[in-house]
Amino acid sequence: xxxxxxxxxxxxxxxxxxxxxxxxxxxxxxxxxxxxxxxxxxxxxxxxxxxxxxxxxxxxxxxxxxxxxxxxxxxxxxxxxxxxxxxxxxxxxxxxxxxxxxxxxxxxxxxxxxxxxxxxxxxxxxxxxxxxxxxxxxxxxxxxxxxxxxxxxxxxxxxxxxxxxxxxxxxxxxxxxxxxxxxxxxxxxxxxxxxxxxxxxxxxxxxxxxxxxxxxxxxxxxxxxxxxxxxxxxxxxxxxxxxxxxxxxxxxxxxxxxxxxxxxxxxxxxxxxxxxxxxxxxxxxxxxxxxxxxxxxxxxxxxxxxxxxxxxxxxxxxxxxxxxxxxxxxxxxxxxxxxxxxxxxxxxxxxxxxxxxxxxxxxxxxxxxxxxxxxxxxxxxxxxxxxxxxxxxxxxxxxxxxxxxxxxxxxxxxxxxxxxxxxxxxxxxxxxxxxxxxxxxxxxxxxxxxxxxxxxx
Ligand code: SF4
Numbered sequence: 001x002x003x004x005x006x007x008x009x010x011x012x013x014x015x016x017x018x019x020x021x022x023x024x025x026x027x028x029x030x031x032x033x034x035x036x037x038x039x040x041x042x043x044x045x046x047x048x049x050x051x052x053x054x055x056x057x058x059x060x061x062x063x064x065x066x067x068x069x070x071x072x073x074x075x076x077x078x079x080x081x082x083x084x085x086x087x088x089x090x091x092x093x094x095x096x097x098x099x100x101x102x103x104x105x106x107x108x109x110x111x112x113x114x115x116x117x118x119x120x121x122x123x124x125x126x127x128x129x130x131x132x133x134x135x136x137x138x139x140x141x142x143x144x145x146x147x148x149x150x151x152x153x154x155x156x157x158x159x160x161x162x163x164x165x166x167x168x169x170x171x172x173x174x175x176x177x178x179x180x181x182x183x184x185x186x187x188x189x190x191x192x193x194x195x196x197x198x199x200x201x202x203x204x205x206x207x208x209x210x211x212x213x214x215x216x217x218x219x220x221x222x223x224x225x226x227x228x229x230x231x232x233x234x235x236x237x238x239x240x241x242x243x244x245x246x247x248x249x250x251x252x253x254x255x256x257x258x259x260x261x262x263x264x265x266x267x268x269x270x271x272x273x274x275x276x277x278x279x280x281x282x283x284x285x286x287x288x289x290x291x292x293x294x295x296x297x298x299x300x301x302x303x304x305x306x307x308x309x310x311x312x313x314x315x316x317x318x319x320x321x322x323x324x325x326x327x328x329x330x331x332x333x334x335x336x337x338x339x340x341x342x343x344x345x346x347x348x349x350x351x352x353x354x355x356x357x358x359x360x361x362x363x364x365x366x367x368x369x370x371x372x373x374x375x376x377x378x379x380x381x382x383x384x385x386x387x388x389x390x391x392x393x394x395x396x397x398x399x400x401x402x403x404x405x406x407x408x409x410x411x412x413x414x415x416x417x418x419x420x421x422x423x424x425x426x427x428x429x430x431x432x433x434x435x436x437x438x439x440x441x442x443x444x445x446x447x448x449x450x451x452x453x454x455x456x457x
Contacts, residue, residue: 014176016154108134332360371417384427393448
């Protein structure tokens with residue numbers, strides 16, 4: 001038995017024999033065509049078929065995984081339709097006399113390489129998308145079946161994995177994957193997390209050596225265990241069963257709170273994304289009620305991001321004085337609006353990563369914006385969330401960032417944001433910190449705290 005450390009791409013545990021999946025972009029033979037027009041026609045025909053296949057993939061992902069994730073395949077259609085890409089392929093065929101397959105392959109590698117060299121994670125991701133789109137074309141122009149193994153294999157190992165391949169693996173019932181290269185923000189990782197496909201990357205060495213070898217992929221700790229012994233397999237089976245039980249409990253809590261609190265609205269008052277961003281900044285160490293008292297006058301004085309960016313910090317402080325920490329908060333609000341103009345074109349960004357770059361914005365506020373404004377999956381970990389999910393027994397920690405990760409693994413993504421809003425309502429009405437009213441609580445049948453203290457009542 002041996003352990004190899006990597007980095008988690010997607011949480012969960014997968015166990016099975018490894019199927020090594022060879023290079024994602026096949027080597028394409030080059031030959032000189034003597035009929036460039038015929039080759040070009042072949043390319044155009046393949047382009048239409050590729051677009052139709054990608055559209056089907058888009059529809060499948062939208063229906064089975066989620067709308068956000070499906071957009072990846074719309075991007076692939078746009079890449080194939082991109083005028084620069086098409087011109088490059090056309091030039092390769094008509095002027096360089098390349099066969100259609102090689103013309104596409106060459107264009108993808110050359111354009112992709114430009115993105116690969118840029119020091120920006122988002123643009124590097126474009127490289128994978130370009131290669132993936134080109135692969136769809138190559139599968140049509142030069143069909144070669146890639147060996148997905150037989151059903152005695154259940155986890156994939158590869159140098160790296162493309163988004164469309166991630167979906168294919170799931171369709172072929174593979175239960176996880178491990179790669180040499182990848183990143184948590186790449187589209188394959190996003191899809192893997194959405195499909196609950198455990199995945200680990202950053203493993204050094206030649207993974208083909210492990211073809212057929214029984215392996216555990218530990219997506220929680222970002223490692224793989226090669227040829228585990230019986231005790232290790234049993235421990236992981238127990239861990240997997242425990243996680244399943246926690247998921248069931250979390251789902252039950254979601255259902256019970258939905259019944260108890262049909263409305264799951266944020267109690268801060270706002271009319272646009274910027275106002276919510278500012279109101280949540282003010283709400284730190286302050287009640288929502290107090291924030292709602294000061295924001296009408298504040299938003300009347302400063303009507304948009306430009307007004308705030310140009311504002312005098314001391315004057316902003318006078319409007320928000322009663323919210324506490326007014327000096328820091330007013331300084332953050334003005335700096336935040338200046339950064340919104342300088343870096344984000346004056347709009348409030350839609351990802352936790354971008355939002356947390358703004359002065360004074362932590363993961364709690366960022367998640368609230370992402371969930372409430374943009375309707376994306378979000379987990380807002382505040383004091384109510386930490387306390388109630390801990391009492392329920394979903395975790396035993398106090399660290400907000402770690403709790404966010406745990407809850408993301410347990411909650412259905414489309415329900416997580418409203419679940420957190422309902423926890424706030426429940427924390428105020430029933431599960432308060434000092435004297436929880438357990439006997440009248442809708443969650444008592446699934447609550448560890450209640451189970452351990454019921455004899456006291
Ligand atoms: S049973 Fe008690 S401790 Fe558990 S969630 Fe309800 S109020 Fe909180």
